[in-house]
Every structure is written in structure tokens, then in C-alpha cells.
Amino acid sequence: MASRITAARAFLVDVAVETVRTDAVQSFLKQETIFVEITTEDGLSGLGYSYTIGTGGRAVLSMLRDHLVPQLVGLDSDRIEAVWFQLFASTRATTTGAITSLALAAVDTALWDIAAKRSGLPLWRLAGGFRRDVPLYDTEGGWLHLPTEDLVAGALASKANGLSGVKLKIGKPTGHEDLERLSAVRAAVGGNFDIMVDANQSMTSTEAIRRARQFDGLDLAWIEEPLPADDIEGHVRLAASTATPIAVGESMYSAAQFREYLDRGAAGIVQVDVARVGGITPWLKVAHLAETFNVHVCPHFLMELHVSLVAAVPNGRYVEHIPQLRAITRTEMEIADGRALAPETVGLGIDWDRDAMEDRIVE
Structure with missing residues (x-):
């Protein structure tokens, strides 16, 4: 099937806060942005992401690289529910919890990006x-x-x-x-x-x-x-x-x-x-x-x-x-x-600057 996943990778980008942000319990230190990029047989690619506000980003990245991303190659990118459930089921020892949910989100948003591009529709x-x-x-x-x-x-x-x-x-x-x-x-x-x-x-x-x-x-x-x-x-x-x-x-x-x-x-x-x-x-x-x-x-x-x-x-x-x-x-x-x-461009509608992202990759 043309929609099968042929490659996937995860990486971490640090984005500095745009202004000082404080609340009653913490400060927003930085946005650790965890990305997953997925490619399919027919040449489509999806870029999904997740985040933390300064701690735990590497733990999420480790969950992806060690456990979730290796399962993706060969799966049907159109079967989003099936992919989500398989990944969720494989991490039951750590669900429900922040690290697993943040990791799943990076994969899932990439799959929705692909689905929207394949359908020719904006996400909304x-x-x-x-x-x-x-x-x-x-x-x-x-x-x-x-x-x-x-x-x-x-x-x-x-x-x-x-x-x-x-x-x-x-x-x-x-x-x-x-x-x-x-x-x-x-x-x-x-x-x-x-x-x-x-x-x-x-x-x-x-x-x-x-x-x-x-x-x-x-x-x-x-x-x-x-x-x-x-x-x-x-x-x-x-x-x-x-x-x-x-x-x-x-x-x-x-x-x-x-x-x-x-x-x-x-x-x-x-x-x-x-x-x-x-x-x-x-x-x-x-x-x-x-x-x-x-x-x-x-x-x-x-x-x-x-x-x-x-x-x-x-x-x-x-x-x-x-x-x-x-x-x-x-x-x-x-x-x-x-x-x-809501953006009318197909996919998630986020206009990523890949050069700027590459400059900020930390792992």
C-alpha cells in the first residue's frame, strides 16, 4: 500500500521563551519541542510535534527513539486509530502519564499531517x-x-x-x-x-x-x-x-x-x-x-x-x-x-522554518 510508513525519526529542538512567563508555581524556562517526522511509500511526509516547558524533553525523546518510532516502519499511515492503539498498548507499563502521552502526540500529529495532505484538506x-x-x-x-x-x-x-x-x-x-x-x-x-x-x-x-x-x-x-x-x-x-x-x-x-x-x-x-x-x-x-x-x-x-x-x-x-x-x-x-x-493550507497548516529548526536541534 502506498500509505505504508517507510521511515520515521524523532528529534528535539529547544525554543527560547518569547517573554518572561511566571505563575503561582513555576516559570516557563524554554519550550523543549519534540518532533517526529514520518515518510510514506508514496513520498508524503508528516511532521508532528509535542513539547515541555523546560524539563523532561529528553525523556520523551528517549521513549520515542527506544520504543515507539521503531514500531512505525511498515505500518499503514492511513490507519491512525490502529497505529495509536498499537503504540499505546506497547507502553501500558507507563500509561497513563505525561511522558508516554507527550511521545504519542508527536507521532499522532505527524500522521494527521499526512492524512490531511493525502486528502488535500486543511486540518480544520x-x-x-x-x-x-x-x-x-x-x-x-x-x-x-x-x-x-x-x-x-x-x-x-x-x-x-x-x-x-x-x-x-x-x-x-x-x-x-x-x-x-x-x-x-x-x-x-x-x-x-x-x-x-x-x-x-x-x-x-x-x-x-x-x-x-x-x-x-x-x-x-x-x-x-x-x-x-x-x-x-x-x-x-x-x-x-x-x-x-x-x-x-x-x-x-x-x-x-x-x-x-x-x-x-x-x-x-x-x-x-x-x-x-x-x-x-x-x-x-x-x-x-x-x-x-x-x-x-x-x-x-x-x-x-x-x-x-x-x-x-x-x-x-x-x-x-x-x-x-x-x-x-x-x-x-x-x-x-x-x-x-484556521489555516487553509493542507496538513497541520504550520509553516515550519526547517533551517531555523536545524539550528536549534539539541539531540
């Missing part, structure tokens, strides 16, 4: 084709180290540029500090503008309940990752205590985890991340699962890829504006009237 059409343009919110102006005046200036700039909202980090030592910062932004942008907040899993359930009540008058779009991702019971209690939607997903690594959150009413926004959930294949399953619960999908990070997936599904609500690939791409995600446009 192949994956569902609901609509091309999607709302956009900004994260880059909301980091925890920024003073209040910078948060206000960033939010006003985003609003002036037609974006629909901004995300601000929370997790200052006291809730009053967070409240003062958020209140200043709300006063500046007015009511017809979304403000999301992100605690990065930094709180206990009781503290999260307390702060959510402090924020009651701010009409927040959501509270993101208030608790550790494995504290489902805490999320259930928090969600029941506030009218503000609770957003989770960037630290969840299987569709089954999302099912439990949704079934128990612990998540009002799903933020499934292609890299962390294991690729486009499970991402779409999570998105459609969320649709059956009447819940929106607002994925974490990876805007250059997620724009196509949010555009593909009916419950795609937002793309997060947080550019990180400009050093290794020739063009940027298209934005028109404050909305992100």
Missing part, C-alpha cells in the same frame, strides 16, 4: 470543519510577576485589538492581592469583555472556595486549574460552591480523566491539550465527549495547532493567544478582527 476541515474563525483571548499580558498597571495596559490593548478576553494569573499570597489586581482590570475594560483567571494548581480546595467567593462580583469567565488535577473531589466541591465555571485539562493525560470530571460536574470548561492528552486522535474524542455534556472546549497553549481543532468542532469556544513558535516558523497564525483563522 478534515477534523470536522465546523467553522473557520474562532474567538481569541490573550494570556501574554497576564503573568503573575507583572504589576497591576501592566495587567491593565495589556487588557486594554487586547480589547482595542478586538480580542474577546484576557487571562490573568492568580495565586498571590493573599486573596486580597489577587482581588485588587483583578478589580483594576475589570474597572478598566468594563463588563463586555471576558476575564479568565488561572491558579496553576496552587490552592487547596478550601482556599479555592474562599477566593472564588472573593471574586464573585467580577463576573469571571472561568477559574482555571485552581487545584491539583488529581483532586477530583476538591473540584466537585468547588464547582458546587460557585457560579463561575471551573476550567481543567492541561494537566490531564487521557480521555478517561476528562470523562470522570465531566460525569461528576467538576469541570465547566475543558482545556484539553493535544500534546498532553496524546495527540489529535484523543483530543477529538475529548472534545466530542465534552459536547455530549454541553461543555465548551478552550484548549491550553499550542495556538498554532489548536486553532484548527477549535474550528473543527461545534463546542470549540476559544483559542489561547500565546505565541511560542515564531523562532521556527516562517509565518504566524492569522488573526482578523480579533478572531483566529
Whole structure:
């Protein structure tokens, strides 16, 4: 069959952060970008990727080189579900977990790149084709180290540029500090503008309940990752205590985890991340699962890829504006009237700069 895989390789590229990024528990050190390139009998090639924010990239690369990539040659690239399942099954000793999911994602996105090229379609059409343009919110102006005046200036700039909202980090030592910062932004942008907040899993359930009540008058779009991702019971209690939607997903690594959150009413926004959930294949399953619960999908990070997936599904609500690939791409995600446009080029739609990537290969 012309679609059989003839060659595959994995490599690691380090991409420096574009700006200082801090939250309540960590700093974004760099983007360790793990690539998988797959070639088929008929001469098609797909380039998929995954990432970490500074640690573990070599562990993901080792999983790929030692265990996953050697299985690919001879497999049918058109049978994406079969390939994903075979690789997943071969790593059951390490699933469900970040390293395996990140490695699977690099392979799976490469296969979807090939599938879209073979079909002559852009990813957003192949994956569902609901609509091309999607709302956009900004994260880059909301980091925890920024003073209040910078948060206000960033939010006003985003609003002036037609974006629909901004995300601000929370997790200052006291809730009053967070409240003062958020209140200043709300006063500046007015009511017809979304403000999301992100605690990065930094709180206990009781503290999260307390702060959510402090924020009651701010009409927040959501509270993101208030608790550790494995504290489902805490999320259930928090969600029941506030009218503000609770957003989770960037630290969840299987569709089954999302099912439990949704079934128990612990998540009002799903933020499934292609890299962390294991690729486009499970991402779409999570998105459609969320649709059956009447819940929106607002994925974490990876805007250059997620724009196509949010555009593909009916419950795609937002793309997060947080550019990180400009050093290794020739063009940027298209934005028109404050909305992100899914690329119409066939494949994933990311215009990789291979020379820039080669310059940054570290292993």
C-alpha cells in the first residue's frame, strides 16, 4: 500500500521563551519541542510535534527513539486509530502519564499531517470543519510577576485589538492581592469583555472556595486549574460552591480523566491539550465527549495547532493567544478582527522554518 510508513525519526529542538512567563508555581524556562517526522511509500511526509516547558524533553525523546518510532516502519499511515492503539498498548507499563502521552502526540500529529495532505484538506476541515474563525483571548499580558498597571495596559490593548478576553494569573499570597489586581482590570475594560483567571494548581480546595467567593462580583469567565488535577473531589466541591465555571485539562493525560470530571460536574470548561492528552486522535474524542455534556472546549497553549481543532468542532469556544513558535516558523497564525483563522493550507497548516529548526536541534 502506498500509505505504508517507510521511515520515521524523532528529534528535539529547544525554543527560547518569547517573554518572561511566571505563575503561582513555576516559570516557563524554554519550550523543549519534540518532533517526529514520518515518510510514506508514496513520498508524503508528516511532521508532528509535542513539547515541555523546560524539563523532561529528553525523556520523551528517549521513549520515542527506544520504543515507539521503531514500531512505525511498515505500518499503514492511513490507519491512525490502529497505529495509536498499537503504540499505546506497547507502553501500558507507563500509561497513563505525561511522558508516554507527550511521545504519542508527536507521532499522532505527524500522521494527521499526512492524512490531511493525502486528502488535500486543511486540518480544520478534515477534523470536522465546523467553522473557520474562532474567538481569541490573550494570556501574554497576564503573568503573575507583572504589576497591576501592566495587567491593565495589556487588557486594554487586547480589547482595542478586538480580542474577546484576557487571562490573568492568580495565586498571590493573599486573596486580597489577587482581588485588587483583578478589580483594576475589570474597572478598566468594563463588563463586555471576558476575564479568565488561572491558579496553576496552587490552592487547596478550601482556599479555592474562599477566593472564588472573593471574586464573585467580577463576573469571571472561568477559574482555571485552581487545584491539583488529581483532586477530583476538591473540584466537585468547588464547582458546587460557585457560579463561575471551573476550567481543567492541561494537566490531564487521557480521555478517561476528562470523562470522570465531566460525569461528576467538576469541570465547566475543558482545556484539553493535544500534546498532553496524546495527540489529535484523543483530543477529538475529548472534545466530542465534552459536547455530549454541553461543555465548551478552550484548549491550553499550542495556538498554532489548536486553532484548527477549535474550528473543527461545534463546542470549540476559544483559542489561547500565546505565541511560542515564531523562532521556527516562517509565518504566524492569522488573526482578523480579533478572531483566529484556521489555516487553509493542507496538513497541520504550520509553516515550519526547517533551517531555523536545524539550528536549534539539541539531540
